[in-house]
Amino acid sequence: MEDSFILNQVKPNPIRIINPESVWNQQIELECGKFYQVISPSGSGKSTLIGILNGYRKDFEGEISFNGKPLKNAGVDEWVSIRNQKISTVYQDLKLFDELTMQENIGILDSFTPHKTEEFPIGEWSSKLKIEEKMDTKARFLSYGQKQRVAIIRALNRNFRWLMLDEPFSHLDSENMEAARLLITEECRRRNAGLIITGLDKRFVQNDFISLII
Amino acid sequence: MSSKRILHKLLSKTQNPKQLIGGIAGTFIGVLLLSLAVQIYFEYKSLFKEPKNDFGKQYIIINKKISALNTLSGGISAFSADDIEDIKKLPSVQNVGSFTANRFNVLAELSMGNYSPGIRTELFFEAVDDRFIDNLPEDWGWKEGQESIPLILPADFINLYNFTFAPARGLPLISPNTIKMARFKLRLTGGTGLKEYSGRVVGYSQRLNSVLVPKNFMDITNNALSPTTEKEKKGRLIVEIDQSKSGELYKLIKEKNWETNESRLMTSKFAFLLEMILVAVGILGIVILFLAFFSTILYVLLSINKAKYEIDTLLLLGVPRKHIINWYSVNIGIIYTVIIVTSSALVWFIKSMVADYLGKFGFNITAGINPLTIISAVAALSVVWLIQYLSIRKLS
Numbered sequence: 001m002e003d004s005f006i007l008n009q010v011k012p013n014p015i016r017i018i019n020p021e022s023v024w025n026q027q028i029e030l031e032c033g034k035f036y037q038v039i040s041p042s043g044s045g046k047s048t049l050i051g052i053l054n055g056y057r058k059d060f061e062g063e064i065s066f067n068g069k070p071l072k073n074a075g076v077d078e079w080v081s082i083r084n085q086k087i088s089t090v091y092q093d094l095k096l097f098d099e100l101t102m103q104e105n106i107g108i109l110d111s112f113t114p115h116k117t118e119e120f121p122i123g124e125w126s127s128k129l130k131i132e133e134k135m136d137t138k139a140r141f142l143s144y145g146q147k148q149r150v151a152i153i154r155a156l157n158r159n160f161r162w163l164m165l166d167e168p169f170s171h172l173d174s175e176n177m178e179a180a181r182l183l184i185t186e187e188c189r190r191r192n193a194g195l196i197i198t199g200l201d202k203r204f205v206q207n208d209f210i211s212l213i214i
Numbered sequence: 215m216s217s218k219r220i221l222h223k224l225l226s227k228t229q230n231p232k233q234l235i236g237g238i239a240g241t242f243i244g245v246l247l248l249s250l251a252v253q254i255y256f257e258y259k260s261l262f263k264e265p266k267n268d269f270g271k272q273y274i275i276i277n278k279k280i281s282a283l284n285t286l287s288g289g290i291s292a293f294s295a296d297d298i299e300d301i302k303k304l305p306s307v308q309n310v311g312s313f314t315a316n317r318f319n320v321l322a323e324l325s326m327g328n329y330s331p332g333i334r335t336e337l338f339f340e341a342v343d344d345r346f347i348d349n350l351p352e353d354w355g356w357k358e359g360q361e362s363i364p365l366i367l368p369a370d371f372i373n374l375y376n377f378t379f380a381p382a383r384g385l386p387l388i389s390p391n392t393i394k395m396a397r398f399k400l401r402l403t404g405g406t407g408l409k410e411y412s413g414r415v416v417g418y419s420q421r422l423n424s425v426l427v428p429k430n431f432m433d434i435t436n437n438a439l440s441p442t443t444e445k446e447k448k449g450r451l452i453v454e455i456d457q458s459k460s461g462e463l464y465k466l467i468k469e470k471n472w473e474t475n476e477s478r479l480m481t482s483k484f485a486f487l488l489e490m491i492l493v494a495v496g497i498l499g500i501v502i503l504f505l506a507f508f509s510t511i512l513y514v515l516l517s518i519n520k521a522k523y524e525i526d527t528l529l530l531l532g533v534p535r536k537h538i539i540n541w542y543s544v545n546i547g548i549i550y551t552v553i554i555v556t557s558s559a560l561v562w563f564i565k566s567m568v569a570d571y572l573g574k575f576g577f578n579i580t581a582g583i584n585p586l587t588i589i590s591a592v593a594a595l596s597v598v599w600l601i602q603y604l605s606i607r608k609l610s
Contacts, residue, residue, distance in 0.1 A: 109532070
């Protein structure tokens, strides 16, 4: 299928024990447009999967392909171009720039690519996540929970076929968590994009989420 | 916000200007030394060197020793046909020519306007085949009936005048070009009559220590003013040899007890030494340049490493790598451009100071920088920049 990932016998290297139900060492297709939640009973390996799907973890065996194209040996530039056009990710450590304001962090792509932030409803999103008054604050002065919400808005502020979030709600209260979950699923449905999310609280798992066990 | 400003905001906080200054200073000194060496090399070539086609050739002037016997007999010891044949037989010898002296009296007069008595002096001429003359001027040569005679003076002549004669007499110093503008009246008198010409200096010879006139003028005038049936005496010879094999000729000169222009050979040894010093300075410049290059490249790699989080994050967000590579390369390029402009300006400044100073002693140094000086600085820094660009590319 278009813009789908296929993992063929992928397993991190080295890996100690493989859970028989795990995604490792199997042939798995991650279909664009579907929602996945990553479940890790052992509590590890979630970020490894996000890293492999984003092309910055190379320490694995097996094959990975995207949109029918094998990517095991893809170079930096090829991965950058895929990230640029197809994948938007909220990393576990958020990867915000402390010296830039919230607004500059959200609009970072405007400076380097033809992307235009004004075409996206940043104001609406930030009021939904109750962070609109922090627009001109440097990221270094934000709390971790506020930073998480900035990172989510930055991830939405671009075109993508996949949205990946690595423990995005860890520092949000339940009210903000629900607002963020709603916003994320809404945006992915509207854009018909795939969603991969890790560390999701069981209360928020909906029926339409496919589980990926690590 | 432009990509440059964002990058500046993100990447420049990882810079340490103090470390950078060391690299820039080293690069500047390296480029300056290299430029100076190249510039001085070309200046020196145009001042002292023989024309290009003489490369590897050497000209040696030989005469027989003058002894008390000559003083008594009143004649010079001329080279015999056998002597010349001996020289020609040497494999290193490419050509042998002889000097022809005047057999008439020469009186030169330089008028200094109506109110001054002018300068009047007796002169002597020599002539030699054009092929032996270095720096042959364009307006050299003479046709029968031509009233103006071109002269070539020894380059030392002006130095002799400027350094000894003029200061002693309180006369003004003369530059080589000033003399070229003067017109002399030449009165040539011999057994059969008198001829008047106007003379003008058209050039200077480093090689030949004589007042030279065109050969055909000398032959025709000698015959017209003092005809003789005697065979022409060859008192001084000029020998063109292969520089690398001059040893055989010196052996012969020693055997036959002749004399050479040994001091000229000293000059050429000095010129060789100067050339070596310039090459050494040039190499030193390049070595310093490359040391400085390593210090700048280490600095750049270090600051890329310090900015690892920012660079990795930009790449993870999908920012094309070229923006980051360009930011570093363009900034280094700007620094290098400034270095080339400043060092060229400094070379130009030093050169005009030196030209002013040497001009007083009769050296005629043209203004401006040799384009090759700038080209060599640009080429050296381009190579350095390219290597840096490639290593930045590899790293990020």
